[in-house]
Amino acid sequence: MRDVAIVGTGQTKHARRRTDVSQAGLVREAVDAALEDACLTFADIDSVVVASGPALFGAVNQPEKWLVDALGGHMKPVVRITSGGGTGLAGALAAMNQVSSGFVERVLVVAYDKLSEGALQYQISTLYDPFWGREFAVGIMGFAAAYWRARIDALGHTEEAAALVSVKNHRNAMRNPYAHVKKEVTVEDVLASRPLAWPIKLLDVPPISDGACAVILASEDAVPSITSTPAWIRGMAYYGEADNAANRFMLQSVPLQLAAQRVYKRAGIVNPRRQFDVAELQEPYTNFELSYYEGLGLCRSGEAADLIASGATEMEGDIPCNPSGGCMGANPIGATALIRLAEAALQVTDKAGERQVPGARTALVQAGGGWANLRGVAVVGADRN
Amino acid sequence: MDRTTSASMEMRSEGLGTTPSEHPAFAGRIELPYKLTTGRAASVFLAELASRRIVGSRCPSCARVLVPAQDFCAECGTAAEELVVVASAGSLSGFTETAAGVLGLIRLDGASTDLVHRILDAGLADLQVGQRVAARWAEEAQGSVLDIVGFAADDAPAASEEVRPLSDPSDPVIEQPYRLRLDYQHAYGPYYGRLFDEIATSRRIQGVRCPRCECVLVPPREYCDTCFVRTAEWVDVADTGVIKAFSIIHLEFVGQVREPPYIYAEIVLDGAATRLIHTVGGIEVEEAMERLHPGTAVRAVWKDGEPVGTLEDIVYFEPVFDD
Ligand SMILES: [Zn+2]
Ligand SMILES: [Zn+2]
Numbered sequence: 098m099r100d101v102a103i104v105g106t107g108q109t110k111h112a113r114r115r116t117d118v119s120q121a122g123l124v125r126e127a128v129d130a131a132l133e134d135a136c137l138t139f140a141d142i143d144s145v146v147v148a149s150g151p152a153l154f155g156a157v158n159q160p161e162k163w164l165v166d167a168l169g170g171h172m173k174p175v176v177r178i179t180s181g182g183g184t185g186l187a188g189a190l191a192a193m194n195q196v197s198s199g200f201v202e203r204v205l206v207v208a209y210d211k212l213s214e215g216a217l218q219y220q221i222s223t224l225y226d227p228f229w230g231r232e233f234a235v236g237i238m239g240f241a242a243a244y245w246r247a248r249i250d251a252l253g254h255t256e257e258a259a260a261l262v263s264v265k266n267h268r269n270a271m272r273n274p275y276a277h278v279k280k281e282v283t284v285e286d287v288l289a290s291r292p293l294a295w296p297i298k299l300l301d302v303p304p305i306s307d308g309a310c311a312v313i314l315a316s317e318d319a320v321p322s323i324t325s326t327p328a329w330i331r332g333m334a335y336y337g338e339a340d341n342a343a344n345r346f347m348l349q350s351v352p353l354q355l356a357a358q359r360v361y362k363r364a365g366i367v368n369p370r371r372q373f374d375v376a377e378l379q380e381p382y383t384n385f386e387l388s389y390y391e392g393l394g395l396c397r398s399g400e401a402a403d404l405i406a407s408g409a410t411e412m413e414g415d416i417p418c419n420p421s422g423g424c425m426g427a428n429p430i431g432a433t434a435l436i437r438l439a440e441a442a443l444q445v446t447d448k449a450g451e452r453q454v455p456g457a458r459t460a461l462v463q464a465g466g467g468w469a470n471l472r473g474v475a476v477v478g479a480d481r482n
Numbered sequence: 483m484d485r486t487t488s489a490s491m492e493m494r495s496e497g498l499g500t501t502p503s504e505h506p507a508f509a510g511r512i513e514l515p516y517k518l519t520t521g522r523a524a525s526v527f528l529a530e531l532a533s534r535r536i537v538g539s540r541c542p543s544c545a546r547v548l549v550p551a552q553d554f555c556a557e558c559g560t561a562a563e564e565l566v567v568v569a570s571a572g573s574l575s576g577f578t579e580t581a582a583g584v585l586g587l588i589r590l591d592g593a594s595t596d597l598v599h600r601i602l603d604a605g606l607a608d609l610q611v612g613q614r615v616a617a618r619w620a621e622e623a624q625g626s627v628l629d630i631v632g633f634a635a636d637d638a639p640a641a642s643e644e645v646r647p648l649s650d651p652s653d654p655v656i657e658q659p660y661r662l663r664l665d666y667q668h669a670y671g672p673y674y675g676r677l678f679d680e681i682a683t684s685r686r687i688q689g690v691r692c693p694r695c696e697c698v699l700v701p702p703r704e705y706c707d708t709c710f711v712r713t714a715e716w717v718d719v720a721d722t723g724v725i726k727a728f729s730i731i732h733l734e735f736v737g738q739v740r741e742p743p744y745i746y747a748e749i750v751l752d753g754a755a756t757r758l759i760h761t762v763g764g765i766e767v768e769e770a771m772e773r774l775h776p777g778t779a780v781r782a783v784w785k786d787g788e789p790v791g792t793l794e795d796i797v798y799f800e801p802v803f804d805d
Contacts, residue, residue: 116656119521122553125561139559156516156662166552169559215516219737227510227666228674229701230759232739232794235731239746242729247776294746295730295771339707343697343755347727 100317100481101196102327104203105135106439108275111308111427114213120155121167124209124309127432128168131205131311135323139169142313143201147177148188148208149431153220155211168207174200182381182466183335184208185310185435186473190333192314202319209309210431217305224468229341235294237381237467238302242294244347244469245384249296251348251399252391256296258402259383260287263300263425265411266380270422272451275436277427278304287383301383308429310436317481328442329481332360335464335473353392353465353472361394364476369394373476374457375444376410376418377437380425381467386418389463393474412454420444420452434464434473441477507667508674515736516660523551525654526565531630532623537648538593540564546594547645550627556595565648568592571616571638577601577609588615588633592645600632614638625655673702676716682791685784689754691715697755719753721782722802726750726757728774730767743767749780749799763798774801 107130109115109123118126124147132138145168147161157163161170161177168175174195180187185208192206218236225231234240248254264284270276282300290299320327336352336359338345357369366372376395380386387401395416396404404410410418419425421440424433441460443449449457458480464473520528527537527550538547539562541555548555548562555562569591576596577586584604587596601609602618615633623629670678673690677700680686689698690713692706698717699706706713728747731740745762762770762780780799789795 116519117522119519119524119553122521125554153512153514153662156514156518156660166554166556166559171557171559211519214518215514216736218733218735219514222737223512225759226701227668228508228670228678229793232792233746233759233761235729235733235738235746236735238733239729239731240727240748243727243746243748246729247727250776291732292730293733295732297729341699341701341756342707343692343695343699345757 098197099199100329101193101314102317102320102329103312103438103442103477104315104320104323104327105131105137105313106442107131107134107311108436108439109309111275111277111306111429113277113304113306115211115307120157120160120209120211121164123211123307124164124207125167127209127309127311128205128207131313135313137203137313137323142169142173142203142205144174144192144195144204145170146188146192146195146204146206147175148184148206148435149177149179150184150210151179151220151224153215153223154217154431155214168205179431180335181468181471182430183379183434183464183471183473184431185433186333186438186462186464186475187335187434189312189314189435189438189475190335190473193330193333196314196316203313203315205311205313206435207309207311208432208435210429211307212305212429213307238294238297241382241385241467242297245382246296248348248384248388253399253402254384254387255402256288257284258387258405259301260284261405262380262383262386263287265405266419266423266425269412269420269452270426273421273426274450275427276422277306278425297382297384303381303424303428306427306429308427308432310432310439312435312439312442326446328445328477328479331476331478331482332363333473333475334359335471338470340470347469349398350388350392350465350469350472352470353389353463353474356472356474357393360474360476364478364482366476369461370396370416372459373416373461374459375420375441375454376416376461376463377421377440378418378423378463379434379437379465380419380423385467386423390418393461393463417454420449420454430466437462437464438475438477441475445477445479507669510666510668512662512664512666514662516662518658518660520654520656520658521553523553523562523565525656526648526651527551528625528627528655528658529652530567530648531627532625533652534570534619535567536570536590536617538566538568538645540566540645547592548595549590549593549597565651567646567648569642569644571614573641574601574609574611574613574615576611577606579606584609586615586633591642599627599630602632602634604635608635614641626658673704677701678791681795682789685721685789685795687719687721687751688716689719689756691717698753700751700754700756700758717753719751721751721796723749723751723754723758723780723799725762725774725776725778725780727776728762728770730770745770745774747780747799760793760796761798762801764800773803
């Protein structure tokens with residue numbers, strides 16, 4: 098197995114609605130940016146992985162067929178990956194395996210969703226079993242809110258603690274040129290915001306966005322001719338659990354813990370809080386970021402509220418989480434997890450601009466949506482394992 | 483033969499028909515509204531149909547003319563930004579007959595790609611590859627590809643390769659409303675079939691027990707998700723249980739069945755080890771915020787009248803407080 102590095106990243110101008118581009122044009126904007134970042138052209142790309150959410154988001158089935166033109170995919174291997182909210186990272190994992198196995202040298206992975214086109218909550222409700230629960234589904238928000246309410250009792254993940262996540266991520270997004278929500282909020286604003294699925298309130302919820310992200314992965318053999326500052330993928334994994342299995346434990350995400358264990362072992366991470374310089378976490382609602390602190394071992398179970406309150410996950414803290422602003426700045430669901438990976442790559446290569454964590458060399462990436470049963474983790478570093 | 487198999491066999495012999503296709507199915511409908519963004523090239527193509535001009539885009543790299551106009555060249559991936567007007571006539575590259583009539587692949591004069599459209603006033607026997615056809619236009623333009631009614635052989639002009647630059651383009655059609663209506667006939671299968679038959683006939687909720695972990699799974703299923711072994715035994719579970727988690731829904735959205743505010747709940751029925759998604763009622767939401775907790779006991783409130791065999795035969799679950 099060969100080592101794999103990120104050698105280029107690109108993002109679109111994310112927005113609530115982009116009427117100037119079709120889905121193909123949106124994807125191409127990110128791809129052009131990634132190719133430019135890597136100083137490569139389509140001719141250098143051996144294979145293409147497309148990652149996007151459920152086809153009902155965009156009303157086009159098999160969108161990878163439609164996008165081949167825009168991706169320079171003609172007569173190349175092209176596959177599409179979709180796997181819940183963390184789809185973007187699942188796409189990167191497929192691309193990484195193509196490279197590490199020796200199948201290809203350079204892969205373009207592009208993730209996107211153009212969520213403004215349709216009715217999001219209803220579309221997400223169709224992910225439920227038509228016989229069992231779909232009629233009562235509230236997208237994924239009802240579910241996510243319900244288990245947050247349970248964690249308030251069991252783990253102390255209070256509305257105030259979640260509000261601090263919202264405040265931090267909104268503030269960080271101010272420094273991210275790709276974020277389209279640029280508005281500072283206070284704890285009081287969050288607590289007083291309109292309840293949508295209590296305890297989830299309007300300011301606990303990221304925007305609905307149109308956006309795409311592209312990342313170019315290269316083998317250890319191909320990297321030297323492309324860049325002197327690669328971001329090495331030191332480990333990546335993606336786990337799932339049966340949605341309605343007996344006694345499913347909902348207070349912590351077991352797939353997240355499994356993915357973290359596996360990736361940490363490969364990357365030699367034994368003390369995540371100390372060894373990571375920065376983390377990019379996919380928080381579909383604020384409360385999830387609290388849960389991830391625990392699942393990823395940044396603190397012990399039940400200590401997330403203390404961790405956020407301590408300021409440790411702020412830009413100036415010892416483990417800054419979401420310097421990009423996370424999903425709060427932009428949330429084109431299928432792209433969101435790949436954006437987290439791209440942001441981590443920028444951090445460890447000192448290319449994150451105003452949102453740079455000084456001297457960051459090792460970054461943690463987490464992926465997964467409001468549904469708690471599919472979870473991904475990656476470690477990205479300036480150094481190889 | 484284990485009891486699961488015999489249960490499903492029984493179901494088949496007890497009046498539900500003898501072949502799977504005769505079993506009733508659950509009719510599910512997904513009906514979704516969209517506002518699709520056409521993109522740069524297609525937005526002009528659609529707009530120009532009102533002026534009875536067919537717009538393509540020329541690839542600066544390989545010089546192909548793509549019709550309808552596309553943002554990117556299929557052959558080489560280059561952005562094809564130059565918009566041109568091609569002829570409204572061309573020749574047939576291929577054709578077929580479908581339920582929607584005769585469809586053709588039309589290579590318009592000056593185009594490098596084929597356009598799919600209807601062929602009018604002709605049967606398969608009247609057509610041949612290479613035949614000349616010309617666009618017939620709709621009386622009134624809607625900003626849709628159907629502003630061309632179809633292509634017909636009458637009076638089709640002789641071939642001309644002239645491709646003109648697009649002058650004075652109309653305002654682009656940047657959005658197209660679209661509705662996706664998907665009707666499904668979901669097969670119940672023996673497990674959902676028996677579950678909902680029992681609900682419909684006796685308001686009884688049944689699960690299956692896993693022989694290895696001994697958990698009772700509702701809805702019933704053939705294999706235990708965690709042990710990967712075949713489930714063995716049908717068991718009754720109660721229509722009472724406890725709230726595992728709940729939230730209070732204020733959000734309104736397209737496709738919503740209940741009017742907010744209402745209480746979304748995941749309930750574990752007494753005797754089961756899995757979650758049931760439903761609603762909690764019989765309590766005001768303000769009181770629910772105070773008094774409901776994970777672990778609060780609930781009981782099903784069944785709908786009056788004949789049950790139909792869905793989860794909606796339960797109106798909601800109401801809390802049962804000790805005091
Ligand atoms: Zn070309
Ligand atoms: Zn079992």
